Amino acid sequence: VTKALVLGSGMVGSVMAADLAEQPGFEVTIADARSEALERARKKTNIATITADLAEPSSVKELVRSFDVVLGALPSAIGFQTLRAVLEANKPYCDISSMPEDAFLLDPLAKERGVCAIVDCGVAPGMSNMIAGYAATTLSPCEEIAIYVGGLPLLRRFPYEYKAAFSPHDVIEQYVRPSRIVENGKLVVKEALSEVEHLDFPGVGTLEAFNTDGLRSLASTLGVPNMKEKTMRYPGHVAMMKLLRETGFFSKGPVDIGGARVRPLDLTAKLLFPKWTYDEGEADLTVMRVVAMGMKQGKRTRMTWDLLDRYDPATGYRSMSRATGFPATIVAAKIARGEIAKPGVHTPEALGAREGFLAKVLAELERRGVKYRATIEVL
Amino acid sequence: VTKALVLGSGMVGSVMAADLAEQPGFEVTIADARSEALERARKKTNIATITADLAEPSSVKELVRSFDVVLGALPSAIGFQTLRAVLEANKPYCDISSMPEDAFLLDPLAKERGVCAIVDCGVAPGMSNMIAGYAATTLSPCEEIAIYVGGLPLLRRFPYEYKAAFSPHDVIEQYVRPSRIVENGKLVVKEALSEVEHLDFPGVGTLEAFNTDGLRSLASTLGVPNMKEKTMRYPGHVAMMKLLRETGFFSKGPVDIGGARVRPLDLTAKLLFPKWTYDEGEADLTVMRVVAMGMKQGKRTRMTWDLLDRYDPATGYRSMSRATGFPATIVAAKIARGEIAKPGVHTPEALGAREGFLAKVLAELERRGVKYRATIEVL
Numbered sequence: 054v055t056k057a058l059v060l061g062s063g064m065v066g067s068v069m070a071a072d073l074a075e076q077p078g079f080e081v082t083i084a085d086a087r088s089e090a091l092e093r094a095r096k097k098t099n100i101a102t103i104t105a106d107l108a109e110p111s112s113v114k115e116l117v118r119s120f121d122v123v124l125g126a127l128p129s130a131i132g133f134q135t136l137r138a139v140l141e142a143n144k145p146y147c148d149i150s151s152m153p154e155d156a157f158l159l160d161p162l163a164k165e166r167g168v169c170a171i172v173d174c175g176v177a178p179g180m181s182n183m184i185a186g187y188a189a190t191t192l193s194p195c196e197e198i199a200i201y202v203g204g205l206p207l208l209r210r211f212p213y214e215y216k217a218a219f220s221p222h223d224v225i226e227q228y229v230r231p232s233r234i235v236e237n238g239k240l241v242v243k244e245a246l247s248e249v250e251h252l253d254f255p256g257v258g259t260l261e262a263f264n265t266d267g268l269r270s271l272a273s274t275l276g277v278p279n280m281k282e283k284t285m286r287y288p289g290h291v292a293m294m295k296l297l298r299e300t301g302f303f304s305k306g307p308v309d310i311g312g313a314r315v316r317p318l319d320l321t322a323k324l325l326f327p328k329w330t331y332d333e334g335e336a337d338l339t340v341m342r343v344v345a346m347g348m349k350q351g352k353r354t355r356m357t358w359d360l361l362d363r364y365d366p367a368t369g370y371r372s373m374s375r376a377t378g379f380p381a382t383i384v385a386a387k388i389a390r391g392e393i394a395k396p397g398v399h400t401p402e403a404l405g406a407r408e409g410f411l412a413k414v415l416a417e418l419e420r421r422g423v424k425y426r427a428t429i430e431v432l
Numbered sequence: 433v434t435k436a437l438v439l440g441s442g443m444v445g446s447v448m449a450a451d452l453a454e455q456p457g458f459e460v461t462i463a464d465a466r467s468e469a470l471e472r473a474r475k476k477t478n479i480a481t482i483t484a485d486l487a488e489p490s491s492v493k494e495l496v497r498s499f500d501v502v503l504g505a506l507p508s509a510i511g512f513q514t515l516r517a518v519l520e521a522n523k524p525y526c527d528i529s530s531m532p533e534d535a536f537l538l539d540p541l542a543k544e545r546g547v548c549a550i551v552d553c554g555v556a557p558g559m560s561n562m563i564a565g566y567a568a569t570t571l572s573p574c575e576e577i578a579i580y581v582g583g584l585p586l587l588r589r590f591p592y593e594y595k596a597a598f599s600p601h602d603v604i605e606q607y608v609r610p611s612r613i614v615e616n617g618k619l620v621v622k623e624a625l626s627e628v629e630h631l632d633f634p635g636v637g638t639l640e641a642f643n644t645d646g647l648r649s650l651a652s653t654l655g656v657p658n659m660k661e662k663t664m665r666y667p668g669h670v671a672m673m674k675l676l677r678e679t680g681f682f683s684k685g686p687v688d689i690g691g692a693r694v695r696p697l698d699l700t701a702k703l704l705f706p707k708w709t710y711d712e713g714e715a716d717l718t719v720m721r722v723v724a725m726g727m728k729q730g731k732r733t734r735m736t737w738d739l740l741d742r743y744d745p746a747t748g749y750r751s752m753s754r755a756t757g758f759p760a761t762i763v764a765a766k767i768a769r770g771e772i773a774k775p776g777v778h779t780p781e782a783l784g785a786r787e788g789f790l791a792k793v794l795a796e797l798e799r800r801g802v803k804y805r806a807t808i809e810v811l
Contacts, residue, residue, distance in 0.1 A: 211678070212671075212674060212675045212678050212679075213675075292591075292671075293675055295590075295591055296591045296592075296672055296675065299590070299591050300591075300703050300704055300707065301703040302681070302703065304703075308699065308702050308703070309702075310692075310694050310695075310698045310699055310702060311694075311698060313689075313692035313693070313694060314692070315689050315690075315692060315694050315699060316689075317699060317703060319689045319690060320687065320689055320694060320696060320699050323687050323688075323689060324679050324680040324681065324683075324687070324696060325679055328679065
């Protein structure tokens, strides 16, 4: 039996633990500092819980010692330090934290310890990387990869028609930070929220897609000359976010308000974030489209993957938690079975480049109800 | 020679003083606490200036003693106390301050002192009232009066396409305060920013009109069973203002931000109002439409008055200053000539009800380049 530890019992971590516990041969423990978060996970009978301060790397290092494989579902801000702590404990790791730091900086440490870590292993980053890695090796050459992804509430309510499926601070950060994309082989910086496109999704309608800084490792690992990642929302979102951003409501520079120094973003968080919080049991959906263009057997070919996943009322799992958590549990199980073992820090595009790997992961996801639809068109 | 005193040397007061100084038989003085504001007015050679604290009613009372007629162009917050101070000094008064209080409360004082005060004597309130007063007496019965008014920048710039021609705090107040309109003879309260209509103006394009609390005295003085006043902006304004309002950015209730108590509106003012400030010499325009419906000589008749006024590059006078200030100087001159003398506090609808009065005022305005176009349609 494999002893697995999930770090973080938030919306995604709790779903990861529950999913892994249903797989044969796993004994699952979940750790968090918040007892109410552990309470949520404990509803699944065969999950053990540990209360621990995961913001403290030494405590993480100590905690993971008695486990065979570790899964990370922690806030992005502590993703990097946690990766280092797990590697220093010589444990294999699969993480979805989307840390702002470059995880490859810890590649030498992982190799030195002889352990394998897969980072950015959610939906996007995650499945988007795995698909991109597959496309980049299947098409020759692969000329272009475009990733469109969004998490949305099913019901569109005035005025935002949006709820944040992960930290709203990270959402705002996406709207402020310059977006790095690849054009003609060069890294190009575009304003966040720029270059709006409209995409239609059956059963969802028209969404607007705009530049955000989402390529991450893909910008350097694949060598595809044209790559972009865009975030999708219900139409109108860009206008609203630009209004707030241009007025200064996302600014972190303190202003003087009657003698008090206030960061506008702090007030915005206070007023806005409660409106962006999913109600208990509120249905969400996850949409993703990855489009790759290139040559296949001498013919210009377009490969498209579409994901449309919805809240699961049977389990109460939010779609974003399913779409993000399941790739990590599937990969963690492969680590546990020794199918993924190469020492080092890797991102999922490396897995997608492996013969037959993507197909197996997509089949495992489909078994869990998360269905990607792939189409190939010869142009 | 008539000695006239203009209280307030802001954008409108300075234009009022200059206009009155050009009329034969007037000796004009302008008072303000701000020396830079007086400097602006002093560019007109035949205007005297006085530095005085006009927020102090006793100082106003003392100041007005040596003048024959007084004009008020002060912030709305001190409009009422200034009206009282002028009446207590036994001086006739013409005011554009749009005070939040009910000016008629000072009608007994004006009668006791035997002096006449015309309040709300700008464009809207002001000309809108005078036209409504005319329509209510010309049509019999007058069934409906709709007033649409807006001050806009000529150039529409992202994201707001708006500049505030008067205090931006008063603009926000209009978007928050419930709107009182008259329907079927009853006072009805509607949400501000509600019931959007679209109106076309030649040379301007389509504007959106929405409920604001602008009827003021008209709601009680005319007895017309259906009356509304709507504010006009470039399309999209309502969506932006509702977004900010619903998120709480217009709220005056303090929230706790890292230990500091902050009123969201104070931060919004700090961030937003600089973006709503006209640049020096920036062109604006004033649009107004008053539509009155009723019976005339037994036939269903619609009377419409349209105003489209623009920034005057020759004088550098902003359109809103012209459209607001000239009605007051025209009425003040009539007070000075004894044409308006009835003791009491009056609003312009009482003047509009007088035989031939509106036509004279419209002719005087046209002489100054502010042109109303009147049309009558038998339906």
